Amino acid sequence: xxxxxxxxxxxxxxxxxxxxxxxxxxxxxxxxxxxxxxxxxxxxxxxxxxxxxxxxxxxxxxxxxxxxxxxxxxxxxxxxxxxxxxxxxxxxxxxxxxxxxxxxxxxxxxxxxxxxxxxxxxxxxxxxxxxxxxxxxxxxxxxxxxxxxxxxxxxxxxxxxxxxxxxxxxxxxxxxxxxxxxxxxxxxxxxxxxxxxxxxxxxxxxxxxxxxxxxxxxxxxxxxxxxxxxxxxxxxxxxxxxxxx
Amino acid sequence: xxxxxxxxxxxxxxxxxxxxxxxxxxxxxxxxxxxxxxxxxxxxxxxxxxxxxxxxxxxxxxxxxxxxxxxxxxxxxxxxxxxxxxxxxxxxxxxxxxxxxxxxxxxxxxxxxxxxxxxxxxxxxxxxxxxxxxxxxxxxxxxxxxxxxxxxxxxxxxxxxxxxxxxxxxxxxxxxxxxxxxxxxxxxxxxxxxxxxxxxxxxxxxxxxxxxxxxxxxxxxxxxxxx
Numbered sequence: 001x002x003x004x005x006x007x008x009x010x011x012x013x014x015x016x017x018x019x020x021x022x023x024x025x026x027x028x029x030x031x032x033x034x035x036x037x038x039x040x041x042x043x044x045x046x047x048x049x050x051x052x053x054x055x056x057x058x059x060x061x062x063x064x065x066x067x068x069x070x071x072x073x074x075x076x077x078x079x080x081x082x083x084x085x086x087x088x089x090x091x092x093x094x095x096x097x098x099x100x101x102x103x104x105x106x107x108x109x110x111x112x113x114x115x116x117x118x119x120x121x122x123x124x125x126x127x128x129x130x131x132x133x134x135x136x137x138x139x140x141x142x143x144x145x146x147x148x149x150x151x152x153x154x155x156x157x158x159x160x161x162x163x164x165x166x167x168x169x170x171x172x173x174x175x176x177x178x179x180x181x182x183x184x185x186x187x188x189x190x191x192x193x194x195x196x197x198x199x200x201x202x203x204x205x206x207x208x209x210x211x212x213x214x215x216x217x218x219x220x221x222x223x224x225x226x227x228x229x230x231x232x233x234x235x236x237x238x239x240x241x242x243x244x245x
Numbered sequence: 246x247x248x249x250x251x252x253x254x255x256x257x258x259x260x261x262x263x264x265x266x267x268x269x270x271x272x273x274x275x276x277x278x279x280x281x282x283x284x285x286x287x288x289x290x291x292x293x294x295x296x297x298x299x300x301x302x303x304x305x306x307x308x309x310x311x312x313x314x315x316x317x318x319x320x321x322x323x324x325x326x327x328x329x330x331x332x333x334x335x336x337x338x339x340x341x342x343x344x345x346x347x348x349x350x351x352x353x354x355x356x357x358x359x360x361x362x363x364x365x366x367x368x369x370x371x372x373x374x375x376x377x378x379x380x381x382x383x384x385x386x387x388x389x390x391x392x393x394x395x396x397x398x399x400x401x402x403x404x405x406x407x408x409x410x411x412x413x414x415x416x417x418x419x420x421x422x423x424x425x426x427x428x429x430x431x432x433x434x435x436x437x438x439x440x441x442x443x444x445x446x447x448x449x450x451x452x453x454x455x456x457x458x459x460x461x462x463x464x465x466x467x468x469x470x471x472x
Contacts, residue, residue: 052379077382077383080379080380080381081381082381085375085376087372087376091370093373104380105380105381105382108386108390109381153376154379154380
């Protein structure tokens with residue numbers, strides 16, 4: 001057994017004529033925190049969405065905990081239960097209360113009894129400062145609160161990996177901090193995390209490794225010090241030059 | 246003034262006939278919507294299904310073809326079609342004209358209801374499905390727990406509007422003297438030799454029905470938006 005929770009081999013993804021991923025091979029270890037940065041249209045989000053097969057790869061292999069989830073006949077739903085995902089636009093369920101948003105999946109999928117799930121929902125909401133919102137509907141929450149809810153909704157399935165797809169891009173600036181704080185806490189707790197983000201300072205602070213994606217490939221990867229302090233690829237330099245200054 | 250007098254007279258003299266007409270119109274419309282909903286659900290599921298033979302989705306193709314044929318030909322033509330087709334399929338059995346009229350209207354309404362359901366489901370943000378699937382729910386669970394409860398808010402008011410439309414369109418059933426409001430107009434017309442007055446009477450009845458139903462739908466819509 002390797003220590004890799006995710007292994008990606010020669011991943012390609014095309015939307016019609018448009019080639020978005022042109023061969024990505026990479027491993028992510030258990031407990032590792034990886035940030036994916038790069039210009040828009042470079043394939044970051046598509047790469048992330050391929051990891052839990054929200055996008056079906058055109059070719060290539062993805063191994064999750066040693067199992068090829070791109071193989072025919074694999075029950076993707078079972079593997080998705082072990083991978084949490086947080087979206088740019090929150091996608092909280094508007095027809096359920098905050099509590100129900102959290103308890104629906106674990107109870108429906110037989111992971112928890114209703115009582116256990118309710119208990120867990122309360123605990124999770126306390127950790128992100130939303131306990132008093134338990135019985136509210138999401139339309140009463142701010143963007144930052146919705147995203148915190150979306151994070152604990154994913155955590156309620158007790159995932160082994162968390163995938164974040166630009167979790168703060170749709171937020172008002174003053175709400176970015178509260179969401180990043182929740183993610184930071186999670187990372188500190190040892191959660192394997194892959195995060196697509198434009199928050200360079202945050203990526204630099206929390207990551208074990210940083211991927212720079214451009215033109216559908218991993219153009220450069222390395223420790224935050226390497227990528228942000230001494231980038232080698234001219235495209236990385238150009239991108240960071242534009243973002244940082 | 247004569248016209249107003251005559252209108253009043255028709256109401257008082259033929260009220261039982263008119264009431265019968267209202268009953269038949271509402272019954273035909275209710276049958277059409279009820280069966281239309283059943284047919285519409287089946288068609289919508291066929292269009293949303295992922296069952297494939299090679300590259301073709303046969304169920305979806307059939308449902309789409311059906312919907313297009315129904316929506317792009319006149320209801321009156323469809324009424325005639327089934328009026329003549331039913332006796333050919335069941336020779337010697339008198340199912341009555343109401344049957345063929347109700348059948349044609351149901352099949353017609355099914356196509357429209359299918360579109361209402363389909364667009365109601367499509368109008369639910371794709372992110373909702375992705376969030377549910379990312380939690381590990383399968384397609385059916387996602388549909389049941391996340392998509393349909395939200396789609397119903399789009400579907401229900403549109404369905405009620407469809408009912409209002411059918412109430413008016415059912416007047417075509419008078420072509421076959423099916424006994425609806427418009428049929429009663431024709432009868433009163435032939436008894437009294439009055440043209441405008443019974444038309445005004447029927448118009449008032451349709452208006453009251455349509456207006457009341459539309460207002461009820463609007464109220465329902467407001468309530469659904471609030472919660």
